[in-house]
Structures are given as C-alpha cells and as structure tokens.
Amino acid sequence: MVLLNSKSFQFPEINMAGIFSKIISGDIPSYKVHEDKRHYAFLDINPNAIGHTLCIPKNEVDKIFDLPVEDFNRLMDFSRTVAIAIEKAIPCNRVGMSVIGLEVPHAHVHLIPLQVMEDATFQKKVSQSPEGFKQTASKIRKYL
Numbered sequence: 001m002v003l004l005n006s007k008s009f010q011f012p013e014i015n016m017a018g019i020f021s022k023i024i025s026g027d028i029p030s031y032k033v034h035e036d037k038r039h040y041a042f043l044d045i046n047p048n049a050i051g052h053t054l055c056i057p058k059n060e061v062d063k064i065f066d067l068p069v070e071d072f073n074r075l076m077d078f079s080r081t082v083a084i085a086i087e088k089a090i091p092c093n094r095v096g097m098s099v100i101g102l103e104v105p106h107a108h109v110h111l112i113p114l115q116v117m118e119d120a121t122f123q124k125k126v127s128q129s130p131e132g133f134k135q136t137a138s139k140i141r142k143y144l
Contacts, residue, residue, distance in 0.1 A: 020056050020106040031137040034085070034144050038071070039078040043133055044110070047126055051090035051113040051136055055079040056106060064099050064107040079109045085143035086111055090136070096120045 022028040023042060030042040033053050044052040057075050061067050067075065083095040092113035098120060099109055118124055128136065 019104055021060050024058055031133040033137050033140045034082050038074055041082045043137055048122060048124065049113045049119045049126060050128060051086050053082060053086060053111045055082055055109040055111060061107050062105040063101060067107055079111060083111045085140050086113055088143040089139040
C-alpha cells in the first residue's frame with residue numbers, strides 16, 4: 001500500500017473559472033430559460049428544487065458587488081423577470097433568491113422555487129432527467 005501525503009501528491013484542481021462563459025458560448029450545454037444581450041438564465045443542473053435557475057451577466061465578473069451599479073441593477077431586473085415567470089410556471093409558495101458565489105467565480109443569482117425554508121439551504125437536492133429539464137425550461141419560457 002502506498003500512502004500519499006499532500007506534500008508529495010498534487011490533487012487535480014477543478015478549474016471553475018470560465019465555466020459560465022462556456023455555457024453562454026454554447027461550449028458547455030445548458031437548459032436555457034431566458035437570454036438578452038447582457039444576461040443568460042439557465043436551469044441549475046444540481047437543483048434544490050425543480051425550476052432552480054441561475055441568472056448571470058454575460059460579462060465575467062467574479063463577485064456580484066464588483067459589478068458596476070448599472071450592471072448590478074440590470075442583473076436584478078433580469079432576475080426579477082425570470083423569477084416572475086418561474087412563479088407562474090412552477091407550483092411553489094414563492095421564488096427565493098440567493099447570491100453566494102463561492103463555487104464559480106462568475107457573479108450569479110440563484111432563483112429557487114420554495115415550498116419550505118429547507119428548499120433554500122442547498123442541503124437537499126432533487127434529480128431530474130434530461131427530458132424533465134427540457135420540459136421545465138420550456139414551461140418557464142412560456143411566461144417570458
């Protein structure tokens with residue numbers, strides 16, 4: 001048996017930088033919900049609830065509060081538009097909004113259809129088939 005320690009073995013890093021830009025460009029597939037010239041909204045592939053959507057600016061800025069005020073306000077307006085569509089398309093008590101930003105260094109807003117508070121904790125995940133994701137995105141798009 002060979003034992004490795006962190007000084008002699010380098011664990012591979014997962015480079016998350018640029019992943020959202022690759023989604024926007026189509027290099028990585030996504031379930032698009034909405035898009036305009038400055039923003040892109042797509043379903044989270046590891047959702048807290050059916051309809052969990054990410055809204056991102058197309059320009060790659062790490063932290064949401066590093067966005068210029070005008071861009072921040074535009075992202076909030078875009079997110080509001082998407083949230084209203086989610087609430088119409090997905091049965092829920094309300095749509096919650098969360099901004100964390102530790103996993104992917106690209107400003108993003110989580111819009112999560114909520115039934116109970118636990119739906120917003122990122123501890124409970126739901127699974128969905130590719131066809132289910134397509135249907136969910138289509139339902140939301142009908143209200144945009």
